Amino acid sequence: MxxxxxxxxxxxxxxxxxxxxxxxxxxxxxxxxxxxxxxxxxxxxxxxxxxxxxxxxxxxxxxxxxxxxxxxxxxxxxxxxxxxxxxxxxxxxxxxxxxxxxxxxxxxxxxxxxxxxxxLYAPLYTPNDPGLGQQWAWGVIKAYDGWNITQGSSSVIIAIVDTGIQTNHPDLDAKIVAGYDFVDNDTNAMDGNGHGTHLAGTAAAETNNSTGGAGLCPNCRLMPIRVFNNNGSGTLAAVAQGITFAANNGAKVINLGLGGSASTTLQNAVNYAWNKGAFLTCAVGGSNSGTPTYPAAYPNCFPVAASGKTDIKTPSSGYGTWVKVAAPGASIYSTWLNGGYTTISGTSTATAHVSGLAGLLASQNRTNAQIRDRICATADPIAGTGTYWSCGRINVYAAVQ
Missing domain, CATH: 3.30.70.80 (Peptidase S8 propeptide/proteinase inhibitor I9)
Structure with missing residues (x-):
């Protein structure tokens, strides 16, 4: 037997x-x-x-x-x-x-x-964008491994509330949904500064298209919202309207690479968007100070500091335990005006990385609260964690598993 x-x-x-x-x-x-x-x-x-x-x-x-x-x-x-x-x-x-x-x-x-x-097996996804070699961040934050799990969804919209976006940029044009210009009060949110276009490319540039560089959420779409003029300045009214417009028009992620004075109106706009289900990523600023900045310090914002290639806080980045995470924010290569590309640094570029990650997580049907908790729980506890930021430096692969 x-x-x-x-x-x-x-x-x-x-x-x-x-x-x-x-x-x-x-x-x-x-x-x-x-x-x-x-x-x-x-x-x-x-x-x-x-x-x-x-x-x-x-x-x-x-x-x-x-x-x-x-x-x-x-x-x-x-x-x-x-x-x-x-x-x-x-x-x-x-x-x-x-x-x-x-x-x-x-x-x-x-x-x-x-x-x-x-x-279990999965496609090994490495984009063919020629500028990929200049985008050092993808390896550090394990984006390549994360893209083998998800590349996001076209149903997820990331709103860039900034200087607008060059909507006809060859690395962005296929990703654009209708936005608004609160500077000139029309529907043409074309960027005349470059900052918003750069952030858009980091968060969700067209990827694997043999052009330029990659975006962290390859399949997410982009909503251009212009609240700053070509000199890079704008009003509270414009910023508040930009945030609420994004929330009312289906944005799952709202990128706020901006800052200024504390304001009840601004906080109410942030709370409005959060209650609509949007996740708001907010730059902590480049003051090299532990003093909270706004809107980043509001409870319904997700404050982001900047780290460099060696996982150390960049010299000018804001910091403090009120900051949630660090993300790459030094010498970031991305889209620019006139169909071009350039390299800039700052906590706003770090914030765009987090917006792209939030787009990937939203594509997995996570709520804004779940996205907030997930990014923190899976961050790598690099040097400075607990002092410069509370959670660590973002890890794409760990977050989207």
Whole structure:
């Protein structure tokens, strides 16, 4: 009679019971190798394995063996003569140790030639934009790994409340939705300064289009909202209207790379947008001071400081435990006026990175509160965490998993 040792083993693992260490053919966990650990911990469908029976085993014997193992047969891969099997007790909450033990037992079964988990794979996404080599931030914040999980959704709109956007820029034109110009009071929110265009490119430039650089949320769309004139100045009324316009017109993320005096009107506009479901990313300013700035310091804003290539606060960035995160804000390459590109620095460029990450998270149907908590919870605790910022430097891959 065939032994039912593996089904007993699986149930024992799930119940936390000790399994015999002297059973013939068993591999003890204390003897595990790095290769065994990697095999057990790699992403795979829980409880599923691909096994190849030894050639001498006929169909009836294979079926009997699977029954005695306590395994469900899911599929026969004819071309490779493989069986996809599943152990129902391991479908949820299986630990790497349990997976490793099951693998060891299956490998030592006399009827099985080889076995491996039903691993998970994903496209390896590296954009072909020629300026990618100048965008050092993507590697530091693990954007490439994050893009293998999600590249965002066209249903998510990131509003750039700033100097407008060059809407016909070849690296932005396919991403633009209707916005508004609160300086000239018309629908043509064309940028005549460059700042807003730069932030737009960092957050969500057209990506993998053989042009310029990449944007952190490749599939998100952009809403140009002009609240500053070509000299880079604007009024409270314009900024407040820009924020509420974005919220009323479907923006899931609102980028505020701006700052000034504390204001009830400004705070009310921030609260209005938050209550509409928008996530607001706010630059903390370049004063090299721990003094709170506005709107960044309002509870419904997400304040962002700037860090450099070596994960150190940039010399001019604002700071303090009231600041949530750091993000790349030194020598950032992105879109500029006249269809061009340039490199600038500042907490506003750091904020655009966070807006792109927020766009990716919004594409996963997270609420603004969930986005806030997720970015903080998954940030890397680089030097300065707890002093210059409370959560750390953003990590795209960790956030979108």
């Amino acid at each position: 065939k032994r039912l040792w593996l089904s007993t083993l699986v149930v024992g693992c799930l119940l936390g019971l000790a399994t015999p260490t002297n059973t013939a053919g068993q591999t003890r966990l204390k003897e595990k190798t790095p290769e065994q650990l990697a095999e057990a911990e790699a992403p795979a469908v829980a409880g599923q394995y691909l096994i190849k029976f030894k050639p001498a085993l006929n169909t009836a014997s294979r079926s009997t063996t699977l029954k005695n193992l306590g395994a469900d047969h899911l599929q026969h891969l004819a071309s490779l003569d493989l069986e996809l099997i599943e152990f129902a007790p391991l479908k949820q909450n299986a630990t790497p140790e349990q997976t490793e033990r099951v693998l060891a037992e299956l490998k030592n079964h006399p009827a099985i030639e080889y076995v491996e988990p039903n691993y």
